[in-house]
Amino acid sequence: MSKAAGCRGFLHHVFDYETAKTLVIPHFGVGIVFRFTQLLVVLYVVGYVCVVQKGYQETDSVISTVTTKVKGFAYTNTSDMDPRMWDVADYVIPPQGDSSFFILTNLVVTPEQTQSHCPELPNPSTVCKDDCDCIEGYNDPRRNGIRTGLCENFSTTVKTCEVFSWCPLEVDTRLPKKALLAAAENFTVLIKNSITYPKFNFHGFKKHPASCGSRLSRDGSEGNCDLDWWAGKCLPKYSFRRLDSQNQDNDVAPGYNFRFAKFYKRADGVEERTLIKAYGIRFEVIVFGTAGKFGIVPAIVNLGAALSFLSLVPIVADWVMLTCMRKRDLYTKEKVTYLVESPDSEPVSMGTTYGTQ
Numbered sequence: 544m545s546k547a548a549g550c551r552g553f554l555h556h557v558f559d560y561e562t563a564k565t566l567v568i569p570h571f572g573v574g575i576v577f578r579f580t581q582l583l584v585v586l587y588v589v590g591y592v593c594v595v596q597k598g599y600q601e602t603d604s605v606i607s608t609v610t611t612k613v614k615g616f617a618y619t620n621t622s623d624m625d626p627r628m629w630d631v632a633d634y635v636i637p638p639q640g641d642s643s644f645f646i647l648t649n650l651v652v653t654p655e656q657t658q659s660h661c662p663e664l665p666n667p668s669t670v671c672k673d674d675c676d677c678i679e680g681y682n683d684p685r686r687n688g689i690r691t692g693l694c695e696n697f698s699t700t701v702k703t704c705e706v707f708s709w710c711p712l713e714v715d716t717r718l719p720k721k722a723l724l725a726a727a728e729n730f731t732v733l734i735k736n737s738i739t740y741p742k743f744n745f746h747g748f749k750k751h752p753a754s755c756g757s758r759l760s761r762d763g764s765e766g767n768c769d770l771d772w773w774a775g776k777c778l779p780k781y782s783f784r785r786l787d788s789q790n791q792d793n794d795v796a797p798g799y800n801f802r803f804a805k806f807y808k809r810a811d812g813v814e815e816r817t818l819i820k821a822y823g824i825r826f827e828v829i830v831f832g833t834a835g836k837f838g839i840v841p842a843i844v845n846l847g848a849a850l851s852f853l854s855l856v857p858i859v860a861d862w863v864m865l866t867c868m869r870k871r872d873l874y875t876k877e878k879v880t881y882l883v884e885s886p887d888s889e890p891v892s893m894g895t896t897y898g899t900q
């Protein structure tokens with residue numbers, strides 16, 4: 544190809560104006576493909592963008608305040624303790640009714656502890672033969688007190704280092720096998736939930752009674768609010784989930800426990816305490832959710848973006864027409880017309896394929 548011809552071709556390529564021409568293909572198959580693709584796009588826009596995603600809505604996240612109140616009684620009658628009735632003041636810790644609360648289900652009680660001297664609980668590091676085995680002032684954070692330097696009888700057969708501590712020491716291996724407050728599963732909790740969606744100036748308040756036991760193993764998801772007048776739904780759902788590991792084989796320290804004490808002054812002026820090692824279930828009420836309401840900007844943006852898929856429909860139909868149809872050569876020839884203007888200004892049309900003249 545000469546340089547001049549190449550240059551002319553380039554100028555045609557750059558400056559020839561292409562305009563759309565309507566070519567009607569009276570073919571049932573291509574028509575079906577075209578309408579079916581259009582239907583898919585319309586279903587996507589209406590079904591997914593509008594109904595499922597609610598693309599016409601603005602959204603806002605919830606701000607929530609939660610208070611809780613537990614109710615229920617438990618009765619215990621064990622050899623370690625006198626018969627006892629337990630109410631909320633005994634087993635809900637802390638009692639204020641925060642969004643996080645603990646329900647006591649089992650406990651080890653060590654009553655009448657005073658600041659005094661007593662032998663340590665037997666353990667490879669505390670067992671001794673004589674005073675030389677016990678270093679005065681030594682304290683191990685995992686043991687119970689400061690050593691006095693004496694080796695004392697813990698029992699008739701075992702001697703251990705004496706410590707200065709709250710004595711008698713707690714023996715937490717005496718934990719009742721069966722949960723002492725097994726009745727906890729029948730306790731009920733009232734959750735008061737105040738929610739706000741500031742963007743929509745929406746305030747809501749829900750009271751929700753729930754049973755501590757039956758809900759414990761249930762999993763679920765938080766419900767969202769649809770604030771449009773035609774939907775008008777804002778019903779939060781509560782879901783309960785265990786946060787500790789439930790895999791017995793792969794759990795170093797299962798469950799949750801902590802210690803607290805009640806202090807007294809005896810008649811002789813000596814300070815005394817009852818130490819309680821509490822085992823139980825800690826509940827955390829976590830509220831999360833999103834509200835949506837019609838907004839003109841997201842409606843236009845999302846619907847416009849979704850409807851732009853309609854412009855892809857002719858491309859799909861063209862592809863089927865030009866590659867799969869029996870008369871594809873004819874359609875290809877008619878698809879693009881290159882108009883060549885003759886010297887006497889009578890236009891001559893040439894059916895061509897793309898890029899040829």
Ligand SMILES: Nc1ncnc2c1ncn2[C@@H]1O[C@H](COP(=O)(O)OP(=O)(O)OP(=O)(O)O)[C@@H](O)[C@H]1O
Nearest residue numbers: 611612613614615730731732733734735750752753
């Ligand atoms: N855990 C719960 N289970 C069932 N009902 C509850 C529970 N906690 C509170 N309620 C009841 O819900 C209502 C509202 O409780 P709220 O604490 O606002 O009122 P109250 O009169 O102080 O309750 P209380 O009965 O404790 O004195 C009351 O009738 C109360 O008895």
